[in-house]
Amino acid sequence: MTTPSAGTPVVSARDLVKTYQLGDFAVHALRGVSFDIMPGEFVAIMGPSGSGKSTLMNMIGALDTPTSGDLAINGVSIGTLDSDSLAELRNRTLGFVFQQFNLLARTTALDNVKLPLTYCRDPQKQAQANDRAAARLREVGLAERMDHVPSQLSGGQQQRVAIARALVNDPSLILADEPTGALDSETTVEIMNLFRRLTEQGMTVVLVTHEADVAGYARRLLRVRDGRLVEDRPIIGGAI
Amino acid sequence: MxxxxxxxxxxxxxxxxxxxxxxxxxxxxxxxxxxxxxxxxxxxxxxxxxxxxASLGTNQLTIFPGAQNVGGRRGGFGSAPPMTEKDVRAIREGVQGVAAVAGNLQGNANLVAGNANWVSRVNGVTDEIEQVRDWPVAEGRFFTADDAAAGQKVAVIGSTVARELFGGADPLGSTIRMNNAPFTVIGVLETKGQAGGQDQDDIVMVPLSTARSRLVGRTNVPDIVGQILVKVEDGYNIDEVQADIEKVLRERRRVQPNAENNFMIRNFAEFLxxxxxxxxxxxxxxxxxxxxxxxxxxxxxxxxxxxxxxxxxxxxxxxxxxxxxxxxxxxxxxxxxxxxxxxxxxxxxxxxxxxxxxxxxxxxxxxxxxxxxxxxxxxxxxxxxxxxxxxxxxxxxxxxxxxxxxxx
Structure with missing residues (x-):
C-alpha cells in the first residue's frame, strides 16, 4: 500500500463504467464517470434511486470493481485487486457508516469499535486495540457509554459508535451511506456536525444522501443521474 | 483474526x-x-x-483324558486311559519351560463341621498346585509333600467353604468330616472370586494320595491324577510348550502317528x-x-x-x-x-x-x-x-x- 502524498487524490475515478447482466438485459449502472476527491474534502453524492448512486458508492467503498475505466483509492487501482486485497484495503483505508448503524447486538460499544482492529494484520495496532477504541469513543462524546450495548443506546449514540468504529483504524476516507436516514432531525444535526468537525480536522468524508438539507453540510456536491455525473460543484452556505 | x-x-x-x-x-x-x-x-x-x-491363569495348561477309538467305535469323553503320576513325571522331566506340574483329582463331597454342612468340590492335589494356580493361602499353611506321603487327612479350604461351615469363627485346626472321614483344616485360601459363572472359592483341597483312598472311591488305576495342570515358565511360548507336552504324551500313551490324541490340552490363552x-x-x-x-x-x-x-x-x-x-x-x-x-x-x-x-x-x-x-x-x-x-x-x-x- 502506498502512502498518499499531498497531491494524491483519496478517490480518483476515470471513465468509470459498470454494467450488470440481468438475464438478457444489460443494465448500465454507470456510463463513464470521472472525478477526483482530495484529502480533507467533504463530498455529498446525490441522485434519485436507480441513478447509479449506490453502484458508485460501492465502488468508492472497494466493495465492487468497475467493468471498465478505473477507480483508484490513494492511488491504488481497485480493478486489479483480488477479494482478500480489497478486504485489506477496506480495513486500512476506509471507514463505513451505515443508515442502520450495523452494530453487533449484545456487544459493548467498546467491542463494536474494536471490531475492525481484529481483522487488521498489524500486531501493534491489535495490541493497542482497547486504547484506540476508547480514544475514538471519547472523540465522539461517548466516554461514559463504552460498556453499553446497542440496545441501551439511543439512535444518535449508536450512530456515533458506528462513526468511532469507522475511525478506529485511521482511515483515509469515511464513507457514510444515508447516515441520518434512521435519525430524528435533532440528532441529524448532531451527527452532521460531527462529520463536519472531522473534515475540519482533515478527514475526507463522502456522504451519500437524497436529502438536500443533509447534503448541505458538505462542501461539494456530486449529482448522479442515469449513470452519469450531471453536476459537480462546491456547496456554498449550505444551499443546494 | x-x-x-x-x-x-x-x-x-x-x-x-x-x-x-x-x-x-x-x-x-x-x-x-x-x-x-x-x-x-x-x-x-x-x-x-x-x-x-487371568485369575485362572493365562500361562496355564490343563490336560485331561479325552475320547478314544476302540475298534472303530468312538468312546465318550474320558473314555481314554486316565492321567497318572507317570504322565506328571514325564511332563516334568521331558518338557522344557514347565514351571510346575500338579495332578488334580476332582470329586464332590458332603462337608460337615459341627452343625453346618455344605456340598463342595473336593480337589485332590499335589502340593505344587499352589504354584501352578498361583493361589497362596491367606491363613495357615498349604500341605507339603510329607503330608501327602504320610497320607495325612489335612485340608485347605476356600473362603466360601470357610464362611459356610464356620461363619466368622477361625477354621484353622477345626475338623471337617468329608464323606464321613475327618479332615483337619490347616489353611484357608485367598479369595479369588467368580470365574465363568463359578465360585472359585467354593473349593476344598486335600492331598492327592488321601483323596484317592478316602474320597474318590476305588479305581483300578492306583496312581490316577485326574487332570494335570501345568504352569508354563515365564519367557516360554505357551503354544510351543503345549506342542512339546503333546509330543511327550502321545509317545507315552502310545498314540499311533496318524491317530487323534486320546487326551485334551486346554489353553486359557486361547479362551482369551x-x-x-x-x-x-x-x-x-x-x-x-x-x-x-x-x-x-x-x-x-x-x-x-x-x-x-x-x-x-x-x-x-x-x-x-x-x-x-x-x-x-x-x-x-x-x-x-x-x-x-x-x-x-x-x-x-x-x-x-x-x-x-x-x-x-x-x-x-x-x-x-x-x-x-x-x-x-x-x-x-x-x-x-x-x-x-x-x-x-x-x-x-x-x-x-x-x-x-x-x-x-
Missing part, C-alpha cells in the same frame, strides 16, 4: 442463542453419551471376563483370544452406532449453522465491509460449528460416564471407560464439527458483501 478471537466471537454467538445451541447439539450429546455408556458397559464386561480368565475377538466385534458394532449417531448429530449442526448464516447475513456483510477476508468469515463459522460439537461431545461424555456409573451401581455391573474411548468420542465430535460446519462456513465466506449488507 487469530484463534482466540475466533473462539471469543463463537462463544458470544452461541450464547446469544443458548437454547438453540443446546438443542442443536443434543444430537451430539445423545450420540456421544450413548456410545460412552455402551462401550463402558461392554468393555467393563469383557474386562471382567478377561480378569477372571476368542474373548477379545468377540469384544472386537462388539467394538466394531459400537463404532458403527457411534458413527451413525454422530452423522445424525452432524446433520443437525449443519442445518442450524445454515440457518445461522442466513440470519446473520448482515453481520457477515458488515464484517466484510470493515475488512474481514473470506477466510476470516470461514474460520469464524467453522469455529462455531466445532465448538458446538466439542461442547456437545464433552457434555455427552460427562453424561455418559454418569449414567454408566449409575447403571453400574444399580445393577452391580462392572463398567470400564477407557481414556482412549473418551478421547475418541471428543475427537470424533470435533471432526463432525469440521465436516458439517464446512458447507455453511463456506457459504458465509462466499457471500457478496454488497448483497449481504442490503439483506433484510
Amino acid at each position: 487469530n484463534v482466540l478471537e475466533f473462539l471469543k466471537t463463537a462463544l458470544v454467538a452461541l450464547r446469544l442463542n443458548l437454547m438453540r445451541s443446546v438443542l442443536t447439539t443434543l444430537g451430539i450429546i445423545i450420540g456421544v453419551g450413548s456410545v460412552i455408556v455402551m462401550s463402558g458397559i461392554g468393555s467393563g464386561a469383557s474386562k471382567q471376563i478377561e480378569d477372571q480368565i 483370544e476368542t474373548r477379545s475377538a468377540a469384544s472386537r466385534t462388539l467394538g466394531l458394532l459400537l463404532a458403527a452406532t457411534a458413527a451413525i449417531s454422530l452423522v445424525v448429530g452432524g446433520i443437525g449442526i449443519m442445518n442450524i449453522m445454515l440457518v445461522s448464516v442466513t440470519e446473520r447475513t448482515r453481520e457477515i456483510g458488515l464484517r466484510m465491509a470493515i475488512g474481514a477476508r473470506g477466510g476470516d468469515i470461514m474460520g469464524q463459522f467453522l469455529t462455531e460449528a466445532v465448538l458446538l460439537c466439542l461442547v456437545g461431545g464433552l457434555i455427552g461424555l460427562t453424561l455418559g460416564v454418569g449414567v454408566a456409573f449409575v447403571l453400574a451401581a444399580a445393577f452391580k455391573w462392572v463398567v470400564y471407560i477407557s481414556p482412549w474411548a473418551a478421547l475418541m468420542a471428543i475427537g470424533a465430535s470435533a471432526f463432525v464439527g469440521v465436516v458439517f460446519g464446512f458447507v455453511p462456513a463456506r457459504r458465509a465466506s462466499q457471500l457478496n458483501p454488497i448483497d449481504a449488507l442490503r439483506y433484510e
Whole structure:
C-alpha cells in the first residue's frame, strides 16, 4: 500500500463504467464517470434511486470493481485487486457508516469499535486495540457509554459508535451511506456536525444522501443521474 | 483474526442463542453419551471376563483324558486311559519351560463341621498346585509333600467353604468330616472370586494320595491324577510348550502317528483370544452406532449453522465491509460449528460416564471407560464439527458483501 502524498487524490475515478447482466438485459449502472476527491474534502453524492448512486458508492467503498475505466483509492487501482486485497484495503483505508448503524447486538460499544482492529494484520495496532477504541469513543462524546450495548443506546449514540468504529483504524476516507436516514432531525444535526468537525480536522468524508438539507453540510456536491455525473460543484452556505 | 478471537466471537454467538445451541447439539450429546455408556458397559464386561480368565491363569495348561477309538467305535469323553503320576513325571522331566506340574483329582463331597454342612468340590492335589494356580493361602499353611506321603487327612479350604461351615469363627485346626472321614483344616485360601459363572472359592483341597483312598472311591488305576495342570515358565511360548507336552504324551500313551490324541490340552490363552475377538466385534458394532449417531448429530449442526448464516447475513456483510477476508468469515463459522460439537461431545461424555456409573451401581455391573474411548468420542465430535460446519462456513465466506449488507 502506498502512502498518499499531498497531491494524491483519496478517490480518483476515470471513465468509470459498470454494467450488470440481468438475464438478457444489460443494465448500465454507470456510463463513464470521472472525478477526483482530495484529502480533507467533504463530498455529498446525490441522485434519485436507480441513478447509479449506490453502484458508485460501492465502488468508492472497494466493495465492487468497475467493468471498465478505473477507480483508484490513494492511488491504488481497485480493478486489479483480488477479494482478500480489497478486504485489506477496506480495513486500512476506509471507514463505513451505515443508515442502520450495523452494530453487533449484545456487544459493548467498546467491542463494536474494536471490531475492525481484529481483522487488521498489524500486531501493534491489535495490541493497542482497547486504547484506540476508547480514544475514538471519547472523540465522539461517548466516554461514559463504552460498556453499553446497542440496545441501551439511543439512535444518535449508536450512530456515533458506528462513526468511532469507522475511525478506529485511521482511515483515509469515511464513507457514510444515508447516515441520518434512521435519525430524528435533532440528532441529524448532531451527527452532521460531527462529520463536519472531522473534515475540519482533515478527514475526507463522502456522504451519500437524497436529502438536500443533509447534503448541505458538505462542501461539494456530486449529482448522479442515469449513470452519469450531471453536476459537480462546491456547496456554498449550505444551499443546494 | 487469530484463534482466540475466533473462539471469543463463537462463544458470544452461541450464547446469544443458548437454547438453540443446546438443542442443536443434543444430537451430539445423545450420540456421544450413548456410545460412552455402551462401550463402558461392554468393555467393563469383557474386562471382567478377561480378569477372571487371568485369575485362572493365562500361562496355564490343563490336560485331561479325552475320547478314544476302540475298534472303530468312538468312546465318550474320558473314555481314554486316565492321567497318572507317570504322565506328571514325564511332563516334568521331558518338557522344557514347565514351571510346575500338579495332578488334580476332582470329586464332590458332603462337608460337615459341627452343625453346618455344605456340598463342595473336593480337589485332590499335589502340593505344587499352589504354584501352578498361583493361589497362596491367606491363613495357615498349604500341605507339603510329607503330608501327602504320610497320607495325612489335612485340608485347605476356600473362603466360601470357610464362611459356610464356620461363619466368622477361625477354621484353622477345626475338623471337617468329608464323606464321613475327618479332615483337619490347616489353611484357608485367598479369595479369588467368580470365574465363568463359578465360585472359585467354593473349593476344598486335600492331598492327592488321601483323596484317592478316602474320597474318590476305588479305581483300578492306583496312581490316577485326574487332570494335570501345568504352569508354563515365564519367557516360554505357551503354544510351543503345549506342542512339546503333546509330543511327550502321545509317545507315552502310545498314540499311533496318524491317530487323534486320546487326551485334551486346554489353553486359557486361547479362551482369551476368542474373548477379545468377540469384544472386537462388539467394538466394531459400537463404532458403527457411534458413527451413525454422530452423522445424525452432524446433520443437525449443519442445518442450524445454515440457518445461522442466513440470519446473520448482515453481520457477515458488515464484517466484510470493515475488512474481514473470506477466510476470516470461514474460520469464524467453522469455529462455531466445532465448538458446538466439542461442547456437545464433552457434555455427552460427562453424561455418559454418569449414567454408566449409575447403571453400574444399580445393577452391580462392572463398567470400564477407557481414556482412549473418551478421547475418541471428543475427537470424533470435533471432526463432525469440521465436516458439517464446512458447507455453511463456506457459504458465509462466499457471500457478496454488497448483497449481504442490503439483506433484510
